[in-house]
Amino acid sequence: MKNDILISQHPIYKIVHKVAQEKQLNTFVVGGFVRDLFLNRFSKDIDILVIGSGIELALAVSQEISPTLEVNYFKNFGTAQFIYEGAAIEFVGARKESYDFNSRKPVVENGTMEDDLSRRDFTINAMAIGISGEKKGELVDMFNGFNDLQNKVLKTPLDPDITFSDDPLRMMRAVRFASQLGFTIDRKTLAAIKRNAHRLEIISKERIIDEINKILLSKKPSVGIKLCDETGLLQHFLPELLALKGVEVINGVGHKENYNHTLQVIDKIALVNSNLWLLWAALLHDIAKPQTKNYDKKVGWSFHGHEYIGSKMVKRIFSSLKMPANEKMRYVQKMVALHLRPIALVEEVITDSAVRRLLFDAGDDIDDLMLLCEADVTSTVPDKIKRCMENFGNVRAKLKEIEEKDRIRNWQPPISGELIMQTFNLQPSREVGIIKDAIREAILDGVITNEFETAYQMMLEEGKKLNLIVNE
Numbered sequence: 250m251k252n253d254i255l256i257s258q259h260p261i262y263k264i265v266h267k268v269a270q271e272k273q274l275n276t277f278v279v280g281g282f283v284r285d286l287f288l289n290r291f292s293k294d295i296d297i298l299v300i301g302s303g304i305e306l307a308l309a310v311s312q313e314i315s316p317t318l319e320v321n322y323f324k325n326f327g328t329a330q331f332i333y334e335g336a337a338i339e340f341v342g343a344r345k346e347s348y349d350f351n352s353r354k355p356v357v358e359n360g361t362m363e364d365d366l367s368r369r370d371f372t373i374n375a376m377a378i379g380i381s382g383e384k385k386g387e388l389v390d391m392f393n394g395f396n397d398l399q400n401k402v403l404k405t406p407l408d409p410d411i412t413f414s415d416d417p418l419r420m421m422r423a424v425r426f427a428s429q430l431g432f433t434i435d436r437k438t439l440a441a442i443k444r445n446a447h448r449l450e451i452i453s454k455e456r457i458i459d460e461i462n463k464i465l466l467s468k469k470p471s472v473g474i475k476l477c478d479e480t481g482l483l484q485h486f487l488p489e490l491l492a493l494k495g496v497e498v499i500n501g502v503g504h505k506e507n508y509n510h511t512l513q514v515i516d517k518i519a520l521v522n523s524n525l526w527l528l529w530a531a532l533l534h535d536i537a538k539p540q541t542k543n544y545d546k547k548v549g550w551s552f553h554g555h556e557y558i559g560s561k562m563v564k565r566i567f568s569s570l571k572m573p574a575n576e577k578m579r580y581v582q583k584m585v586a587l588h589l590r591p592i593a594l595v596e597e598v599i600t601d602s603a604v605r606r607l608l609f610d611a612g613d614d615i616d617d618l619m620l621l622c623e624a625d626v627t628s629t630v631p632d633k634i635k636r637c638m639e640n641f642g643n644v645r646a647k648l649k650e651i652e653e654k655d656r657i658r659n660w661q662p663p664i665s666g667e668l669i670m671q672t673f674n675l676q677p678s679r680e681v682g683i684i685k686d687a688i689r690e691a692i693l694d695g696v697i698t699n700e701f702e703t704a705y706q707m708m709l710e711e712g713k714k715l716n717l718i719v720n721e
Contacts, residue, residue: 255378258286261338265297266381268309275300275382277389280369283376287398297340298365298377304329307340363391367406370419371426372397375406401432409441417448420482421460428464428473439480446481454571457486465528470519471512489566490532492539504550507538510627517624526577527617530584531624536562560586580614584621587611591622594644604651605693619645662689663701664708673712674720684711
């Protein structure tokens with residue numbers, strides 16, 4: 250392999266080569282960048298390995314670029330990093346690691362090239378290409394990573410039990426790479442994950458979530474979720490999903506298998522949309538079905554209220570996974586809470602009032618909600634699918650019509666609480682809320698138009714009903 254191939258990939262290589270040659274250092278690009286180079290994938294993370302001090306080389310390279318370039322370094326691990334030309338550049342000296350059983354933080358010592366490559370998670374990430382020194386332009390592949398890359402298989406450089414016990418997060422990374430790259434996990438490696446799945450308990454939820462999010466953003470998220478289930482990892486971070494498994498049968502009547510249905514919904518979303526939080530909504534949209542499942546001999550199985558209870562469960566699940574209770578969580582809650590509303594519309598006469606309320610409640614997320622609802626159709630009966638999609642098309646057309654006519658999306662009533670208080674000389678009170686609610690409901694029901702004058706007249710009428718006096 251010619252060194253100019255690296256130079257064409259990013260300008261950092263020419264600078265590292267120049268500085269390292271002056272200092273007579275052997276340097277390599279290692280890990281994910283090399284893997285992605287062979288896969289023709291773009292990588293914005295570049296790891297530079299030096300036989301020597303990674304921090305000293307990083308500081309020297311940064312000075313060559315600019316005396317003001319900010320370098321972050323970590324003496325305990327012998328690493329340093331900075332951002333340059335759109336890439337995160339990390340420098341590390343060749344090292345070996347040892348782990349305490351109850352911690353994933355390693356004890357780091359200086360090591361050889363082989364020590365450093367053997368500590369990597371998978372053989373496909375344990376390849377290096379020389380930037381300077383004796384191996385300049387050469388591929389260093391001590392563990393046959395290139396062959397594994399060609400065969401699309403994930404293996405660990407060392408005994409997988411040691412690799413996964415040392416750093417259990419690597420088990421999640423194996424699943425993530427399998428899902429992202431379409432690779433299979435080697436039989437021995439897969440068996441080791443099953444044996445060590447319990448070790449995931451020592452990993453912070455934040456690190457686990459980072460891998461889950463990458464799985465959800467892969468082309469077919471169900472691959473990763475099924476692997477998490479098969480290996481026993483899933484029960485350590487999202488046991489609620491496992492409760493969706495299985496079909497209960499009473500009097501010969503069974504309900505839909507909700508676990509595989511959920512995976513189908515996620516895959517359908519992933520095909521057309523890369524919104525991580527919509528994917529989370531798809532993952533959790535039926536999460537409360539086990540709690541709400543009920544059988545009635547006259548009507549069969551029902552899951553009444555699962556959308557409402559599920560939206561409440563979202564907050565608890567996010568909290569258990571150490572995910573922030575922010576607008577992203579509230580978006581997921583809203584999607585779960587509303588995911589049956591468009592379906593209810595197609596099962597009834599589509600009234601303007603119902604559409605206005607849906608637009609009001611969904612706001613700018615109405616298109617995402619419709620996408621979730623359409624993905625929720627996982628029937629294998631072609632006629633049923635065709636009928637459902639036609640019905641959803643009618644709902645979309647009605648949404649567009651009402652939106653253009655009434656401007657309800659992200660709508661706020663034209664009469665504010667402040668105006669009500671000023672008009673009737675009120676302090677914040679129950680009466681203010683009654684008047685605001687009456688105006689809002691009248692507009693949503695189409696009783697009055699969504700305009701200031703009509704809403705103002707209704708405010709005066711509602712105030713009169715409450716025996717309020719207009720402030721002159």
